[in-house]
Each structure stands twice: as structure tokens, then as C-alpha cells.
Amino acid sequence: MEVAKLLAFLALFALCLHFITKILKLRNHTNLHHLPPGTSGWPIVGETFEFLRKSLEGSPSRFIKERMDKHDSRVFKTSMLGEHIAVFCGPAGHKFLFSNENKNVQVWWPSSVKKLLRQSLVNKVGDEAKMTRKLLLSFLNAETLRNFLPKMDSIAQQHIKTHWEGKVEVLVYPIIQLYAFELACCLFLSTEDSSQVSNLSSLFDEFLKGIIGFSINLPGTRFHRAMKAAGAITKEIKMMVKNRRVDLEEKKVSPTQDLLSHLLVTSKTNGRFLSEMEIIDNILLLLFAGHDTSRSVLSSVMKYLGQLPEVYEHVLKEQLEISQGKEEGELLQWEDVQKMKYTWNVVSEVMRLSPPVSGAYREALKDFTYADYDIPKGWKLHWSTGSSHKDPTLFSNPETFDPSRFEGEGPTPYSYVPFGGGPRMCLGQEFARLEILVFMHNIVKRFKWDLVFPNEKFKYDPMLEPEKGLPIKLKPSHF
Incomplete structure (x- = not known):
């Protein structure tokens, strides 16, 4: 003791x-240096707790906006998680950070992320990051994923039949997590065992809660629980890797059947294969990113469709037109998804108003000047969706839900950044798009719904989530 x-x-x-x-x-x-204006907050902890408080209130954008108004709308300084941070704001700030990768800046994450996601892409920089990203994208690109679309449709249909049909009331957030995680496990690992998927999903819940914060690995802390969960997940994936190597050698499985096989048989552009730990850590990263952000987006979509019946009807009309052109029991194909233009505009507007992630980080590689201020080498840099998504100079009546904003050329470049941008843009963007559209296609055809708590608050912890799980009352769609 x-x-x-x-x-x-x-x-x-x-x-x-x-x-x-x-x-x-x-x-x-x-x-x-002539540093950006701002405050470092309290000794040691800085403004961490104020930022977290605003996040748990569902409004990290308020933290950003208040300081933009008080200090400078282009860039300001703060201190969080033990680091001195310059927050780059608006389209100009986003453009600067996204276009200066490996020049003035490189990716950075708090130590909690580094320790939990170890040798994955999220912690790679320079040429190593480029090669790893290219390898992962060779599976996650539209050309490859289109081959999995019928399977995704089948999983969505089975999920709705199992967890939604026959129910009067459902709790959206945890149920959608099952769908998103089932889909990720199937496409990345060919895992369809419900008990194994459920166990991994529970572990990822613990993992997620500790990924952003102080990396104090003491019993009782979120980070300690996250580290234990990461260890258990790693053990599961390691066993899958071992078994898959044998199956590939004995030609029992296809080298293109899922992401795991792809990573085992495909080398990077320098001819080197990923190590076993790199494979495990990148799969862990993609399982985490491939279901948590989509779970947040789909929960927000369900909220808005429940609040806006005219938007729901328009989405339903588009999806019924797609179904009417298909044979009974025929699964979705690539050309069907390309017709879901209004539905994707709705999703885009949801992500503008309620982005699943509030921003990300970079690190200054050298001293440089931005907006007449000096940014010292080693400083941490932050970009935030909150600095542009609700800016009335970029989006008229920014609080109004209006999917037409995304018609034609869409928003001003770098003003709408739910997936980030530049060389670090979310590599799962296309996977998320298909995952979300396939679910929406199937759910609106079967159900309409009422929100049990119409004004239920959403919070960031660290992803966007409904405080009460978003309970809804189901009723059959009229088609």
C-alpha cells in the first residue's frame, strides 16, 4: 500500500x-516574441476546465467565439492540457494549418492520444505518415468500398430488423453504436460474432472516454480505464492477426476480403510491410474512428429529422424513388448512393450545426509569423469547427437548418471542415458517408419517430453525444 x-x-x-x-x-x-493575444488561465491547468465545461454543455464553439471576440478573430493564445496553444480561427486559419503540413506544422495530439493509439497513423509524421495513409486509403477509397456496399446494406437491414422492428421506444445513441460497430468489425475484421462485437464495443466505450485528457495512469482515472481497455482490445486483435496469417498462408480466405487481410498482404510504397503492432494499432484507430464519429452524426441526424418533419418527408421521398427502381430484395448499389444528393445535403447541414468532433491539433515545427503575430517553435496549434460553422458572414442565418447551403459550389472553401482538410483530412470520410447514407435509406423507409425529449442537450465527451441517449417513440412509415 x-x-x-x-x-x-x-x-x-x-x-x-x-x-x-x-x-x-x-x-x-x-x-x-510578439505572441497572439490571450490568456494562459490558471497555473498548470490553464483553461482546460473551462474548455471541458463548455464541451460538456455542448458548446465548445462558445469557448472559441468568446475569445475571438475578446482577443483577435484570426488567432489567439490559451493554455490547455499542460500546453501553450495558439487557436487558428476561420477559413484563413484553417487554410494555413491544412496547407502547411510538414512545412511549418505537423500533427500533434495530447499525450493521452499518443499513449493509447501508439504506432497508428494518428501519431505518424512526415514521409512515414504519407506512406501509411496511402496504404490505408488503398482500402478506404471509393473504388474499393463500392464493392462492400451491398454487404453494408444487408448489415443495416439486419440491424434494424433485430433492434428496431417491433419496438415502441428505442434509445438511439447506444443502438446506433451497435450498427456502426457491427459494420466496422465486418468490413475491417470480417467479425460477425455478436458476442465478440458486443464485448469489443463495450471496451471501446471505456477507451473513448479517456482518449482526450490528462494522461494520469492511476486507478480510478478515465485514462487508466482507457489503457486497460486498449490492452484488452489489442489482445483480441492480436489473436485475429495470428489466425488470419495462417488462413492466408493456407489460402482459406481472400487477401481482399477486409482491411486486416489487406494490411497483411500489401506493402507500403517503400516496399516495407507494417509490423504486427502497426497493424493492430491502425485497426484499433479505424475501429474507433470508424464508428464513434458516425454514431454521433447519425444520432444528430435522428434528432433533426424528428424535429423537422418537412426535411424528413423530403429525405423519405428521395429514398422511395431509389427503392422504386429496384427489384424486391435487391440490395443497394453504388449508383443508388450517388442519387442521395438531398439526403447527403441534410447530413452536411447536421454536421455544420453539430459537428461530431470540435477540432484537432498541430505543432509548430519552427518559428513563423501568422496574422502579424509570432508563433514559437514547439507551440501547439488548434483549429476549431466552431470558429467558422456558425459565422454569419460565411453562413447566412447560421442557426437555421438549411440543406440548400450545400447545393452547387457549396460553402466558402475552408469554412466547412467537419472532416478537417489538407493531407490530414479524415481518411474514413468515404466510409462514413456510405455508412450514414445506407442507414438513413433503411430507417426512413420503415419508421417515423417522435423525440421523447424534444430539447435534449448534446454534449462533447469527447465526441458529441446526447445526454439522455436520445430516446424516441417509433411509428411505421406511411409508405
Whole structure:
């Protein structure tokens, strides 16, 4: 017991020492640079708790907007998670960060992300990141994914039959998680065992809650639970990798059947294959990213369609027109999804008003100047959807739900960034698009619904989620 207390004290002491070093560096920078305006908040913790409070209220964009108004609408400084951060705002800020990858900036994440996602793409930089991304995209591109579309449709239909049909009331958020995770497990690992999928899904819930925050690995903390979950997930995936190697050698499975086979048989552009741990960590990353953001988006879509019956009717009309051109029992094909233009505009407007992720981070590779301010080497940089998605100069009547904003050429470049941009744009964008549209096609044809809590609040923890799970009352669609 005394040893445990000593270790806990040493861990906290090391953390405080780390933060004090950061503060001293900030003072040195203040003497040497014309820094962006802003405040560093409280000693050690900075403005972390204020940002988290706004996130749990569902409005991290307010944190950004208040400081844009108070300091500078182009860029301001703050301190969070023990780091000094320059927040780049609006389309100009987004463009600068997205277009300066590996020049002035590179990807950065808090230490919690680095420790949980280890050797995955999210922690790669430079040429190594480019090659790994290219390898993953060779599976996640539209040309490859179109071959899986009928399977995705079949999974969606079975999911709705099992978890929705015959129900009077459902809790949307956890049920949609099952759909999104079933789909990710099937396409990435060919795993369809319901008990295994359910177990992995529960582990990912623990994993997600600790991914953004202080990386204090002490019993009882979110990060400690996330590390335990990551260990259990890694063990499961490692066994799958071992079995798949044997099956591939014995030609029992196809090398193109899923992402796991693809990563085992395909080398990067330099001819090197991913190591076993790189494969495991990248699959862990994609299982996490491939279902959590989609779960958030689909929950928000269900909320808005429940609130806006005229939008629901328009979506239903488009989906029925697609179904009427198909034979009984015929599954969705690529050309069907390309006809879902209004439905995707609705999803895009949902992501403008309620982006599943509030932003991401970079790190300054060298001293540079932006908007007449000096940004020191080593500073952390943040871009936020909240600095542009509801800007009335970019989106007229920004609080109004209007899918027509995405017709024609759509919004001003770099003003709409739910998937990020540049070389680091979300590589699962096409997978998410298909996953969301396939579900919407099937759900609106079968049901209409009423929200049990019409004004239910959504919060970021760290992904966008409904506070009460979004319960809805189902009724059959009239078609």
C-alpha cells in the first residue's frame, strides 16, 4: 500500500514538474516574441476546465467565439492540457494549418492520444505518415468500398430488423453504436460474432472516454480505464492477426476480403510491410474512428429529422424513388448512393450545426509569423469547427437548418471542415458517408419517430453525444 502511495505521489510530482517547465517556457517566449493575444488561465491547468465545461454543455464553439471576440478573430493564445496553444480561427486559419503540413506544422495530439493509439497513423509524421495513409486509403477509397456496399446494406437491414422492428421506444445513441460497430468489425475484421462485437464495443466505450485528457495512469482515472481497455482490445486483435496469417498462408480466405487481410498482404510504397503492432494499432484507430464519429452524426441526424418533419418527408421521398427502381430484395448499389444528393445535403447541414468532433491539433515545427503575430517553435496549434460553422458572414442565418447551403459550389472553401482538410483530412470520410447514407435509406423507409425529449442537450465527451441517449417513440412509415 505504501509503495502504491509513493508511486502515485511520484507520478503527480512528475506531472506538476512537466507543467511548471511549460510555464517557464511560456515566460521565455513572452520575452522573445510578439505572441497572439490571450490568456494562459490558471497555473498548470490553464483553461482546460473551462474548455471541458463548455464541451460538456455542448458548446465548445462558445469557448472559441468568446475569445475571438475578446482577443483577435484570426488567432489567439490559451493554455490547455499542460500546453501553450495558439487557436487558428476561420477559413484563413484553417487554410494555413491544412496547407502547411510538414512545412511549418505537423500533427500533434495530447499525450493521452499518443499513449493509447501508439504506432497508428494518428501519431505518424512526415514521409512515414504519407506512406501509411496511402496504404490505408488503398482500402478506404471509393473504388474499393463500392464493392462492400451491398454487404453494408444487408448489415443495416439486419440491424434494424433485430433492434428496431417491433419496438415502441428505442434509445438511439447506444443502438446506433451497435450498427456502426457491427459494420466496422465486418468490413475491417470480417467479425460477425455478436458476442465478440458486443464485448469489443463495450471496451471501446471505456477507451473513448479517456482518449482526450490528462494522461494520469492511476486507478480510478478515465485514462487508466482507457489503457486497460486498449490492452484488452489489442489482445483480441492480436489473436485475429495470428489466425488470419495462417488462413492466408493456407489460402482459406481472400487477401481482399477486409482491411486486416489487406494490411497483411500489401506493402507500403517503400516496399516495407507494417509490423504486427502497426497493424493492430491502425485497426484499433479505424475501429474507433470508424464508428464513434458516425454514431454521433447519425444520432444528430435522428434528432433533426424528428424535429423537422418537412426535411424528413423530403429525405423519405428521395429514398422511395431509389427503392422504386429496384427489384424486391435487391440490395443497394453504388449508383443508388450517388442519387442521395438531398439526403447527403441534410447530413452536411447536421454536421455544420453539430459537428461530431470540435477540432484537432498541430505543432509548430519552427518559428513563423501568422496574422502579424509570432508563433514559437514547439507551440501547439488548434483549429476549431466552431470558429467558422456558425459565422454569419460565411453562413447566412447560421442557426437555421438549411440543406440548400450545400447545393452547387457549396460553402466558402475552408469554412466547412467537419472532416478537417489538407493531407490530414479524415481518411474514413468515404466510409462514413456510405455508412450514414445506407442507414438513413433503411430507417426512413420503415419508421417515423417522435423525440421523447424534444430539447435534449448534446454534449462533447469527447465526441458529441446526447445526454439522455436520445430516446424516441417509433411509428411505421406511411409508405
